[in-house]
Amino acid sequence: MSDDAGTVGTPGPDDATAIPVGDAYDVVVGHDVLDRVPGLLRAGVLRVLVVSSPAVETYASGVAGALAAHGLQVHRAEVPDAETAKSADVLVRLWSQLGQAGFTRSDAVVCVGGGTVTDLGGFVAASWLRGVDVVHVPTTLLAMVDAAVGGKTGINTPEGKNLVGSFHEPRGVVCDLTTLATLPRAHLAAGLAEVVKGGFIADPRILELVEASPEAALDVHGAVLRELVERKIRVKADVVAADLRESSLREILNYGHTFGHAVEQVESYRWRHGDAVSVGMVFAAELACAAGLLDRSVVERHRRVLTSVGLPTSYADGRWPDLLTAMSRDKKSRGATLRFVALTGVGSPTRLEGPREEWLRAAYDAVSAGRGATRP
Numbered sequence: 001m002s003d004d005a006g007t008v009g010t011p012g013p014d015d016a017t018a019i020p021v022g023d024a025y026d027v028v029v030g031h032d033v034l035d036r037v038p039g040l041l042r043a044g045v046l047r048v049l050v051v052s053s054p055a056v057e058t059y060a061s062g063v064a065g066a067l068a069a070h071g072l073q074v075h076r077a078e079v080p081d082a083e084t085a086k087s088a089d090v091l092v093r094l095w096s097q098l099g100q101a102g103f104t105r106s107d108a109v110v111c112v113g114g115g116t117v118t119d120l121g122g123f124v125a126a127s128w129l130r131g132v133d134v135v136h137v138p139t140t141l142l143a144m145v146d147a148a149v150g151g152k153t154g155i156n157t158p159e160g161k162n163l164v165g166s167f168h169e170p171r172g173v174v175c176d177l178t179t180l181a182t183l184p185r186a187h188l189a190a191g192l193a194e195v196v197k198g199g200f201i202a203d204p205r206i207l208e209l210v211e212a213s214p215e216a217a218l219d220v221h222g223a224v225l226r227e228l229v230e231r232k233i234r235v236k237a238d239v240v241a242a243d244l245r246e247s248s249l250r251e252i253l254n255y256g257h258t259f260g261h262a263v264e265q266v267e268s269y270r271w272r273h274g275d276a277v278s279v280g281m282v283f284a285a286e287l288a289c290a291a292g293l294l295d296r297s298v299v300e301r302h303r304r305v306l307t308s309v310g311l312p313t314s315y316a317d318g319r320w321p322d323l324l325t326a327m328s329r330d331k332k333s334r335g336a337t338l339r340f341v342a343l344t345g346v347g348s349p350t351r352l353e354g355p356r357e358e359w360l361r362a363a364y365d366a367v368s369a370g371r372g373a374t375r376p
C-alpha cells in the first residue's frame with residue numbers, strides 16, 4: 001500500500017485476498033468486495049469521477065453509492081462500449097467534466113469496467129493536472145488479470161491501437177469476481193487465455209488447475225477460478241514490481257503477443273485480444289520447437305489446455321505475407337528484427353530474436369495447416 005497518511009475507509013470483514021504489487025499498491029480479489037473501493041482512496045479526497053461503460057451500470061452504481069456513503073462528492077461519466085471508449089473525443093469530454101467540476105490534485109478517478117475503461121480512465125487520471133489518483137475496478141477477466149494491473153494506460157488513434165498513453169500506477173485495484181457473472185462466456189474464455197499465458201511463462205500450477213477441470217476454470221462462483229485469477233495477478237505483479245517501465249523482464253508478459261497482435265491487425269480488431277493471444281502462444285510454441293528450444297510435448301500441451309476452455313489454436317492459411325508485414329510493424333520489434341518471447345520449457349521464458357525464415361514458416365504452417373481457422 002501507499003505510504004501517505006491514511007485512507008477514506010477501513011478494510012471490510014470479507015474474505016478478500018490482497019496481492020501486493022511491490023510496495024506500490026494492492027490488488028484486492030474476492031466476492032462482493034465493491035465496498036472496498038473507498039478504503040483505497042487517500043484521506044483528503046473530496047471529488048471522485050466514476051468512469052464506466054453501459055454494460056456495468058449496476059456495478060458502477062454500487063461503487064458510486066459506496067463512495068457517496070463515505071461523504072465523497074461523486075461525479076459519473078458513462079463512456080461508449082468497448083474500443084470506442086478509447087478515443088481522443090471521449091478523453092476530451094472527460095477532461096472537460098473534470099475541469100467543470102473543479103477536480104484538484106487531491107481528487108481521484110475510479111474506473112469500473114473492462115480493459116477499455118481502465119485504459120481510458122487510467123489515462124484521464126495520468127494526464128489531469130499531470131496525474132491524480134486512480135483506482136481500478138475491473139469487471140472482465142482480462143482486465144482483472146492483465147489490463148488493470150501494471151500501470152499501462154492509453155487510448156487509440158485512427159492510425160492504430162494504444163498509440164497514445166503513459167505509465168500511471170493505480171492507487172489500488174479491486175477485482176470483484178461476482179461481477180464476472182454477467183460477462184459473456186466468450187469474453188471469459190478470452191480472459192482465460194491471459195491466465196493460461198501466466199501458467200506457461202511462470203506458474204505451472206495454473207496449467208494443472210485448468211487441466212484438472214476446464215469447467216471449474218470457467219465457473220465464476222467457484223474456488224478454482226478465484227485461485228487462477230489470484231495466481232495470474234501474482235505472476236504479473238511480481239514481474240511489473242521488478243520492472244515498472246517496460247523493458248527486459250516485463251517483456252515475458254508479451255508471450256504469444258507478436259503473432260497475436262498481427263492476427264488482431266490482419267482481422268481489423270474483430271478478434272478478441274485473448275483469442276489472438278491464444279493462437280499466438282501456439283505459434284510461439286511451434287516456433288520454439290522449430291528452433292530446437294522446446295519439446296513437442298509442451299507444444300501439444302498448449303493446444304490441449306487452450307482448446308479445453310474453448311480458445312482457438314489455429315488460424316486461416318494463406319495469410320502469411322500479411323501477418324509477416326504486421327509483425328514487422330509491431331511496436332515491440334526493434335528495427336527490422338522480429339522478436340519473440342519463446343519458451344525452453346514451462347515456466348522458462350527466453351527471447352528469440354531474428355528467427356530463421358524457415359522456422360517462422362514451419363510455425364505458421366503448423367498453426368494453419370488444413371485448418372482454415374476462423375474465430376470461434
Ligand SMILES: NC(=O)c1ccc[n+]([C@@H]2O[C@H](COP(=O)([O-])OP(=O)(O)OC[C@H]3O[C@@H](n4cnc5c(N)ncnc54)[C@H](O)[C@@H]3O)[C@@H](O)[C@H]2O)c1
Pocket residue numbers: 053054055056081082083086113114115116117119139140141142143146147148149150151152153162179180181182183184187273
Ligand atoms: N493496460 C494494459 O496493460 C492492457 C493489457 C491488456 C489489454 N489492455 C486493453 O484492454 C482492452 C480489452 O479489455 P477487455 O477484454 O476487458 O474489453 P472491453 O473493455 O471491451 O470489455 C469487453 C466487453 O464486455 C463488457 N463488459 C465488461 N464487464 C462486463 C461484465 N461484468 N458483464 C457484462 N459485460 C461486461 C464491455 O462493456 C465490453 O462490451 C483493450 O483495449 C486492450 O488494449 C490493456
